[in-house]
Amino acid sequence: MPRNQRKEAFDLKGSIDRNSYEPAYVQLMNLLKSQIASGQFPPGSRLPSEAQLCKKYNISPMTVRRSINLLIDQGMVDTTQGKGTFVKPIALSSVNFSLTEFVDILKEDGASVRLLELNAVKASPEAAAHLAIDPGDRIIYIRRLIYLDKDPVLYHQEQLVCDPKRPIVEDEMEVTSLKGLFTGLNQSGLKKGQVAINATQLSDQEAGWFRLPMGSPAIRLEHLFFDFADQPVSWGWFVCHSERVLFRAAVGPW
Amino acid sequence: MPRNQRKEAFDLKGSIDRNSYEPAYVQLMNLLKSQIASGQFPPGSRLPSEAQLCKKYNISPMTVRRSINLLIDQGMVDTTQGKGTFVKPIALSSVNFSLTEFVDILKEDGASVRLLELNAVKASPEAAAHLAIDPGDRIIYIRRLIYLDKDPVLYHQEQLVCDPKRPIVEDEMEVTSLKGLFTGLNQSGLKKGQVAINATQLSDQEAGWFRLPMGSPAIRLEHLFFDFADQPVSWGWFVCHSERVLFRAAVGPW
Missing domain, CATH: 1.10.10.10 (Winged helix-like DNA-binding domain superfamily/Winged helix DNA-binding domain)
Incomplete structure (x- = not known):
């Protein structure tokens, strides 16, 4: 040997x-x-x-x-x-981040959602491109503010394809539906999605809600969800202050 | 049945x-x-x-x-x-992001590293806390700018614990070492690390290097690496413009 x-x-x-x-x-x-x-x-x-x-x-x-x-x-x-x-x-190329901290916001006891807007509107060219419809087609435009106790911490806006066979149910306006999306309890007929994280700055309006200076560093989490026919049905994003979430990961044997 | x-x-x-x-x-x-x-x-x-x-x-x-x-x-x-x-x-809680796009910057053919600073300095209280040493202890302070072709795209600063048994080798100042960290080819005696992503804004100096307006949204990737004795040995971070990297992930059956 x-x-x-x-x-x-x-x-x-x-x-x-x-x-x-x-x-x-x-x-x-x-x-x-x-x-x-x-x-x-x-x-x-x-x-x-x-x-x-x-x-x-x-x-x-x-x-x-x-x-x-x-x-x-x-x-x-x-x-x-x-x-x-x-x-x-160990290599940075093998690091994997999860959305745990982001998701945990909605799991907290004091979490609630306020509906800011729910309207049928004409799709902008950008929304139409994401949702694979024609500009001007009618879509559902939803804007929500997520609170922890009395403080707004997360802004969400979403544009949904109007499906005559699948009318918008009350559920989609409620915190339960949003919680479901985060935690996997929803049964909304969504098959798959694409998600992206980027850095942005708080707009005037977002800064007002969060009581922070306009232009403060912020995280934007964009999503595009598809139904079981592989059609895009929901495009939107979350925005929160950079100090509210930190995406952490470990690498190597801990 | x-x-x-x-x-x-x-x-x-x-x-x-x-x-x-x-x-x-x-x-x-x-x-x-x-x-x-x-x-x-x-x-x-x-x-x-x-x-x-x-x-x-x-x-x-x-x-x-x-x-x-x-x-x-x-x-x-x-x-x-x-x-x-x-x-x-599908649930956002099961989404996993990787650093692929970030890592790919250094893998590109035109990537090079310019050393901005390499000094022995006294550890600040913050650096000392991360590196589990006393404030004022001597550390190695390294600042690098990573170029793609002729354009600076990534700034990196790092503070290293001085180890008399492991002198800083030439390698640590070169692109090879940094490439190794990204791609897993380095043999630097690092066992494990913690990594975090957050949103920030370009400082005056960073904005100057990247030829972008000061305060532009930027991504900060912080790292803390440990040796095989589980001692922290390197603390630092990368900064790049938000449009340079996008962290993408997919969820559900694609």
């Missing part, structure tokens, strides 16, 4: 507890993770082979593969065909 | 091709996905049971579980113990 192979096998720590409620592949994933985190398998190094892991922990190749696949999904290792599995250095 | 069970089994489409290079569990995942996307299994509906899927597609329970686990990982379904697997409505 070549020297470096023996060394790798020798270095493996821990064991699989067959009486644990945790499946063996989860236990192995955690064992490998903690050895990566401890620096024992530094970035760029090769993990022990499938055969070595099977032998050391007395488990099946399938179990090893499931563990490795989980580590790949988490961006911690990469497998190169025929060469083995390597520990990935 | 109860009526609704028979109906579910009857509705299942497609079959598994055993001669395909694609593993059966990937094929089943795609079959289920396309039936979710077509609206056949609308949000909130229950997928056929494991037993039904095994029987219909002539596959093992393990294969079915792997497919379902992949759909869970993708946020498309949820399993409730003892009740079955349900199609999740």
Whole structure:
């Protein structure tokens, strides 16, 4: 056996507890993770082979593969065909942000929604382009202000395609529908969406609502949602002050 | 057999091709996905049971579980113990953003880095707090401007803990090191990091570099990186004009 192979096998720590409620592949994933985190398998190094892991922990190749696949999904290792599995250095390219903090605003107990406007209007050329309709076609224009306790914290405006088969229901004007969109409880017939985050500045009106200086840095979250016929049906965006949300992410083994 | 069970089994489409290079569990995942996307299994509906899927597609329970686990990982379904697997409505809470567009700036052919400053300075109270050192301790202060062709597009400033055992190498001043951080090619001994995105405005100096009005909306990407002893070693941030990057994400079955 070549020297470096023996060394790798020798270095493996821990064991699989067959009486644990945790499946063996989860236990192995955690064992490998903690050895990566401890620096024992530094970035760029090769993990022990499938055969070595099977032998050391007395488990099946399938179990090893499931563990490795989980580590790949988490961006911690990469497998190169025929060469083995390597520990990935941390990289900004593998960072993933979620909208948790944004979503949490609407989950808070004191959250409520005030409807500012609900009108049938003619689509602007820009709205028509997003919604794949003709400029001048009638759309529903909705503007809402979301409060936490007594303070407005989030502005939302949305333009909806008018569908004679699917009249706007009361629900769509209420906080419940908006909460559903955030938390996945709505049954609105939306199939998929595109979302984008960018930096903007508070308009005169937004600044007035939020009682902040006009032009303050703000986050804009734009959305375009599609129905099950793959037609765009809702285009709009949320605006809030930059200090209200921070998009956080972690990278590497925490 | 109860009526609704028979109906579910009857509705299942497609079959598994055993001669395909694609593993059966990937094929089943795609079959289920396309039936979710077509609206056949609308949000909130229950997928056929494991037993039904095994029987219909002539596959093992393990294969079915792997497919379902992949759909869970993708946020498309949820399993409730003892009740079955349900199609999740799209929700902003499950949206994941990546830094792809940000990272791509440095990957472009014309990307280069100009070092604006590299100094040993005394840590400010804020830097000391982030880096877990005492205010006044010596740190390395680095400021860089990243160009695309001849245009400055990204500003980066970073404060590094002085480690007598790990002197600052030439590499850390070069584009290669910064590229490595983005793309995962660096071997700098960094174990993990925290990253945050927020909206800001271009300072007078930043606006001058980017030839944009001072106060223009901008994105700030802050980072704090740790070494393998879990000590913070690098704190800093990138700033770029809001029109330079847009953080995009998709939700639901595309």
